[in-house]
Amino acid sequence: MSKIVVFAGSPRTDGNSNAMVDSFVKAAEVKGHKVKRFDIPKMNIGGCQGCGGCYSKGRPCMIEDDFNGIVPDILAADGFIFSMPVYWFSVPSQMKALIDRFYSFLAGGKGTEVANKKYALIATCGAPDVSVAEGIRSVLEGCASLMKWKLVGETVVPGLSGKEDVLKTDGCEKAAALAGLF
Numbered sequence: 515m516s517k518i519v520v521f522a523g524s525p526r527t528d529g530n531s532n533a534m535v536d537s538f539v540k541a542a543e544v545k546g547h548k549v550k551r552f553d554i555p556k557m558n559i560g561g562c563q564g565c566g567g568c569y570s571k572g573r574p575c576m577i578e579d580d581f582n583g584i585v586p587d588i589l590a591a592d593g594f595i596f597s598m599p600v601y602w603f604s605v606p607s608q609m610k611a612l613i614d615r616f617y618s619f620l621a622g623g624k625g626t627e628v629a630n631k632k633y634a635l636i637a638t639c640g641a642p643d644v645s646v647a648e649g650i651r652s653v654l655e656g657c658a659s660l661m662k663w664k665l666v667g668e669t670v671v672p673g674l675s676g677k678e679d680v681l682k683t684d685g686c687e688k689a690a691a692l693a694g695l696f
């Protein structure tokens with residue numbers, strides 16, 4: 515069974531992305547996976563300052579916020595779920611700040627430790643076509659290629675605006691099915 519870290523990235527706590535995350539987490543736990551969920555917009559994780567001090571003082575990042583505290587879970591994970599809505603054709607800023615901070619692994623010489631993990635994407639958007647999620651997919655693909663992470667699946671549900679719209683689709687079932695890919 516796998517250790518899965520879930521990065522829940524929607525600022526709207528009771529919205530579509532989090533409903534899909536809830537379904538994934540339940541299904542993953544039923545399968546016996548060990549899941550650790552972080553609701554990123556509720557955490558204090560700022561953007562990388564580019565100081566280059568990664569791991570130079572014993573801690574992953576020089577910034578003293580919530581990022582360093584989740585690093586042990588990231589390094590110990592077998593895989594990740596990245597969940598988020600499309601914001602302006604891209605990644606919501608809170609999730610982008612998290613991804614920016616992954617720089618510390620590569621710049622700090624932890625590339626081998628952080629490599630060889632799986633990831634899957636759960637995303638939602640308001641537009642009727644999933645192509646607007648390309649901005650999220652390309653950020654994650656670029657990040658994953660440097661980190662040596664493998665995409666195992668994705669569920670992108672378009673046409674969602676009201677916070678419970680996803681319940682009228684099969685999005686939650688599709689999110690739950692991702693649990694079988696870890």
Ligand SMILES: Cc1cc2nc3c(=O)[nH]c(=O)nc-3n(C[C@H](O)[C@H](O)[C@H](O)COP(=O)(O)O)c2cc1C
Nearest residue numbers: 524526529530531599601602603638639640641674
């Ligand atoms: C600030 C903001 C920017 C958004 N930008 C886009 C966008 O570029 N393309 C799109 O299709 N939907 C966009 N949306 C709509 C959300 O992606 C969509 O409603 C999503 O389902 C919200 O997810 P949530 O319920 O998890 O919060 C935007 C919503 C907000 C609040």
